[in-house]
Amino acid sequence: MKSDDVLLQKNVRIEREKDKRERDEFVQRMLDRDQNKTRQKSNDETVVADDGEEMNLDRLRTESRRVYLKKRQEREVTLLKQSLEDEEELFRNQKLSTTERKRIELGRKIIKMVEKNENEDENQDDGFYRLPDEYDEKDTKDAQDQARLSSRYVEDKREKSEQELWEESQTRKADITHKKKKPSNEKQYDLVFEDQIDFVMQETTKGYDKRDKKHSKVKEMIKKEDEDDKLVALKPITEHEKILAGRKKLPVFPYREEFLAAVKDHQILVLVGETGSGKTTQIPQYLHEIGYSELGKIGCTQPRRVAAMSVAARVSQEMNVKLGKEVGYSIRFENCTSEATVIQYMTDGMLLREILTEPDLSSYSCMIIDEAHERTLHSDILFGLVKDIVRFRPDLKLIISSATMDAEKFSKYFDDASIFMIPGRMFPVDIFYTKSPEADYVDAAVVTVLQIHVSQPVGSGDVLVFLTGQEEIETATEILIQRTRNLGSRISELLICPVYANLPSEQQAKIFEKTPKGARKVVLATNIAETSLTIDGICYVIDTGFNKQKSYNARSGMESLVVTPVSQAASNQRAGRAGRTAPGKCFRLFTAWSFQHELDANTIPEILRTNLGNVVLMLKSLGINDLIHFDFMDKPPADALIRSLEQLYALGALNDVGELTKLGRRMAEFPLEPMLSKSVICSEKYKCVSEVLSTVAMLSLGSSVFYRPKEKKIMADTARMNFARGGGGDHATMLRCYTDWASTDYSDGWCFENFVQVRSIRRARDIREQLENLCERVEIDKTVSKPDDNDALLKAITSGFFYNVAKLGRTGDYQTVKQQRTVYIHPSSVLSKEEEPPLWLVYFELAFTTKEFMRQVAPIDPSWLVEIAPHYYQQSDVEDSKAKKMPKSKSRGR
DNA sequence: GAGCACTGC
Numbered sequence: 001m002k003s004d005d006v007l008l009q010k011n012v013r014i015e016r017e018k019d020k021r022e023r024d025e026f027v028q029r030m031l032d033r034d035q036n037k038t039r040q041k042s043n044d045e046t047v048v049a050d051d052g053e054e055m056n057l058d059r060l061r062t063e064s065r066r067v068y069l070k071k072r073q074e075r076e077v078t079l080l081k082q083s084l085e086d087e088e089e090l091f092r093n094q095k096l097s098t099t100e101r102k103r104i105e106l107g108r109k110i111i112k113m114v115e116k117n118e119n120e121d122e123n124q125d126d127g128f129y130r131l132p133d134e135y136d137e138k139d140t141k142d143a144q145d146q147a148r149l150s151s152r153y154v155e156d157k158r159e160k161s162e163q164e165l166w167e168e169s170q171t172r173k174a175d176i177t178h179k180k181k182k183p184s185n186e187k188q189y190d191l192v193f194e195d196q197i198d199f200v201m202q203e204t205t206k207g208y209d210k211r212d213k214k215h216s217k218v219k220e221m222i223k224k225e226d227e228d229d230k231l232v233a234l235k236p237i238t239e240h241e242k243i244l245a246g247r248k249k250l251p252v253f254p255y256r257e258e259f260l261a262a263v264k265d266h267q268i269l270v271l272v273g274e275t276g277s278g279k280t281t282q283i284p285q286y287l288h289e290i291g292y293s294e295l296g297k298i299g300c301t302q303p304r305r306v307a308a309m310s311v312a313a314r315v316s317q318e319m320n321v322k323l324g325k326e327v328g329y330s331i332r333f334e335n336c337t338s339e340a341t342v343i344q345y346m347t348d349g350m351l352l353r354e355i356l357t358e359p360d361l362s363s364y365s366c367m368i369i370d371e372a373h374e375r376t377l378h379s380d381i382l383f384g385l386v387k388d389i390v391r392f393r394p395d396l397k398l399i400i401s402s403a404t405m406d407a408e409k410f411s412k413y414f415d416d417a418s419i420f421m422i423p424g425r426m427f428p429v430d431i432f433y434t435k436s437p438e439a440d441y442v443d444a445a446v447v448t449v450l451q452i453h454v455s456q457p458v459g460s461g462d463v464l465v466f467l468t469g470q471e472e473i474e475t476a477t478e479i480l481i482q483r484t485r486n487l488g489s490r491i492s493e494l495l496i497c498p499v500y501a502n503l504p505s506e507q508q509a510k511i512f513e514k515t516p517k518g519a520r521k522v523v524l525a526t527n528i529a530e531t532s533l534t535i536d537g538i539c540y541v542i543d544t545g546f547n548k549q550k551s552y553n554a555r556s557g558m559e560s561l562v563v564t565p566v567s568q569a570a571s572n573q574r575a576g577r578a579g580r581t582a583p584g585k586c587f588r589l590f591t592a593w594s595f596q597h598e599l600d601a602n603t604i605p606e607i608l609r610t611n612l613g614n615v616v617l618m619l620k621s622l623g624i625n626d627l628i629h630f631d632f633m634d635k636p637p638a639d640a641l642i643r644s645l646e647q648l649y650a651l652g653a654l655n656d657v658g659e660l661t662k663l664g665r666r667m668a669e670f671p672l673e674p675m676l677s678k679s680v681i682c683s684e685k686y687k688c689v690s691e692v693l694s695t696v697a698m699l700s701l702g703s704s705v706f707y708r709p710k711e712k713k714i715m716a717d718t719a720r721m722n723f724a725r726g727g728g729g730d731h732a733t734m735l736r737c738y739t740d741w742a743s744t745d746y747s748d749g750w751c752f753e754n755f756v757q758v759r760s761i762r763r764a765r766d767i768r769e770q771l772e773n774l775c776e777r778v779e780i781d782k783t784v785s786k787p788d789d790n791d792a793l794l795k796a797i798t799s800g801f802f803y804n805v806a807k808l809g810r811t812g813d814y815q816t817v818k819q820q821r822t823v824y825i826h827p828s829s830v831l832s833k834e835e836e837p838p839l840w841l842v843y844f845e846l847a848f849t850t851k852e853f854m855r856q857v858a859p860i861d862p863s864w865l866v867e868i869a870p871h872y873y874q875q876s877d878v879e880d881s882k883a884k885k886m887p888k889s890k891s892r893g894r
Numbered sequence: 895g896a897g898c899a900c901t902g903c
Contacts, residue, residue, distance in 0.1 A: 532900070
């Protein structure tokens with residue numbers, strides 16, 4: 001701690017410019033050092049080239065998405081034009097109603113607008129993004145495709161007489177009747193999508209049984225055994241025996257001996273097991289049975305908490321032991337293991353934390369990294385670490401378990417490790433594509449649902465629709481309810497169940513209820529249904545081809561959530577959801593051509609699109625100093641790494657040669673973003689540890705604690721404003737909310753009355769407890785507290801977030817102090833309605849949606865900045881604004 | 895007066 005103070009004092013003396021220069025030098029030094037190392041290395045390796053290529057690749061990916069969206073738009077316009085031309089002929093013949101005339105005019109306008117935008121785009125693009133080879137090649141392909149598309153349209157056009165077209169336009173008006181039509185091959189020329197969609201069946205995913213002779217042989221064997229058993233003794237079998245028999249029927253079972261032999265021969269093994277092969281439950285047991293558990297624990301990581309828990313429970317049942325004894329799991333807030341544990345399931349983040357205290361994994365004899373293809377941030381770091389550990393621990397067996405697509409890549413990364421394949425247990429799924437692109441995928445999805453419901457027998461299976469977010473799900477639900485109501489009793493019952501993570505859990509439970517006879521269930525889900533939860537009875541999947549993805553811009557430090565086309569891998573994963581219990585069908589709302597040419601093969605790994613502050617701090621505290629050349633499977637952009645290093649330096653977690661300081665070491669102990677950790681550590685100085693802990697716990701929740709149902713918006717808002725009374729912005733609001741809840745002895749009823757999400761705030765409580773326990777380890781006296789002192793709280797917050805300060809400018813907008821970027825208070829903030837907005841703000845995060853918004857803001861006194869971060873702020877910065885303050889607050893009449 | 899996909903420590 002003393003050294004930190006010295007550092008701060010030293011910094012006081014540094015002039016601001018000098019300081020800036022120093023920072024630049026620091027970054028430069030880091031770069032130089034790394035480059036020198038590269039040069040040394042590059043004699044035998046071509047790291048430099050790799051590095052450059054990596055950057056280009058990244059740019060390529062962004063570019064390909066741009067091209068994708070643009071092309072999609074272009075084709076929509078072409079189609080729009082064609083259908084318009086068509087209708088125009090009718091227009092001339094005076095056979096259209098006035099509404100349809102209006103619609104055509106509207107269509108023309110849209111086309112003009114889009115074309116205008118495109119031209120602007122092109123002008124901007126010149127010289128920047130054009131990537132000669134690939135772009136041109138794609139262009140021609142696209143042109144061919146379009147030519148093909150249009151020729152089809154010409155043919156279609158000839159087939160239809162004017163009379164028919166007129167009839168069709170009449171049919172369109174009669175909304176109810178046309179829905180009952182059977183799917184046909186006639187294409188209807190619609191501007192707005194509201195009719196049938198044509199699908200083409202393109203392929204069928206392979207089922208498991210036919211290609212797997214080995215498996216069927218064993219099945220016969222078991223069947224025979226079973227029959228023998230029945231003949232020999234008719235005694236009832238116990239529950240456990242039944243489970244054991246079930247184990248033998250899993251697709252992995254016939255490969256047991258082969259697999260164990262492979263493990264014996266190879267230290268690293270890439271295991272390709274398709275879904276339903278039983279690998280997650282069986283492999284650790286096999287390793288245990290053959291005796292690896294005597295050398296050390298068998299670990300198995302999962303990307304999700306629930307998975308770790310449920311798999312551990314299942315395995316303990318199979319082994320007939322109590323959960324938490326021989327078989328256990330460890331996840332955040334819950335350690336269900338003991339001295340006796342030999343098979344341990346855990347989340348990948350938990351293993352990372354474990355590596356911090358046990359860098360060589362010495363208590364393990366085998367480590368299985370499951371679901372590696374998901375490429376979570378945590379598992380990506382694990383790959384790098386584990387690859388290194390394996391080198392100096394030849395006795396450690398490493399198994400990387402992944403789905404089919406990435407196996408080669410994993411094998412290559414792990415020094416050409418051998419690949420072991422296990423077939424899965426999946427039913428075939430027919431894949432359908434649309435004949436032409438759909439403009440409005442939400443509407444298209446709704447129509448497809450109705451099409452399936454009408455044309456497929458009820459009882460043949462439920463429908464699962466993938467949409468991008470809560471809003472879309474809500475609109476889709478409304479449209480569906482309305483249309484089914486219009487159809488009335490002419491169709492059988494359709495149960496509509498929305499699912500997304502923010503939905504209260506009682507409503508989420510609805511999707512698991514069994515579908516009553518004579519009805520069909522439609523589940524409208526976000527990508528939560530892709531991996532996190534499985535629903536039985538789904539036989540039809542509708543894939544819109546989009547999801548929301550986080551992206552991070554290192555230069556501006558801004559995260560944004562964007563609707564993005566899914567990858568081929570993700571789309572296949574979605575399709576797979578239809579074939580879990582019976583053969584299924586998957587309807588993709590895009591063309592087969594787009595699937596092949598426009599979708600990326602794999603989703604961009606998380607590590608390439610996230611803020612790396614935490615990752616860098618963790619690696620540094622593991623003693624890995626050369627981050628630029630850390631063996632990442634996909635290297636994060638150098639920009640992002642440097643920005644994180646710079647930020648950690650500013651926070652005092654790194655010294656001027658990029659080494660971890662004592663403060664940094666303490667910060668790394670907390671499972672928090674670096675800025676939040678810093679606030680916690682500094683809270684002791686301002687004597688408000690308890691308050692900061694609660695606030696930080698609430699801040700780190702991510703999602704909103706305040707529940708806001710549509711029909712009770714005003715009540716919910718007033719409830720929230722109650723907490724805002726007393727000032728201190730969103731931070732103090734959250735704190736008061738938490739303390740009030742705590743004072744009611746954590747009552748659920750209180751949450752209900754105050755429109756607070758029970759699930760979220762309970763999580764805050766867990767986090768707070770965990771942080772409190774960690775305080776002891778980093779020697780923070782957690783008892784000091786200053787209730788109702790906003791200044792103390794905000795000073796502690798500011799010591800972590802002095803980077804995120806914005807100042808009210810003359811125009812009435814805020815500008816960030818660091819980058820002079822114009823930003824706005826998010827409307828969800830309690831300060832957004834303030835008559836007189838504070839001059840200086842500290843914000844928790846920037847999020848780009850429609851504008852650049854600051855989320856979770858609090859007013860501060862600019863003089864604190866000089867006090868707290870003298871190496872960043874100078875007296876002159878602060879005085880400057882005080883001078884402006886007097887005339888402005890009056891002249892800016894609101 | 896806008897909008898929060900999903901995990902995880």
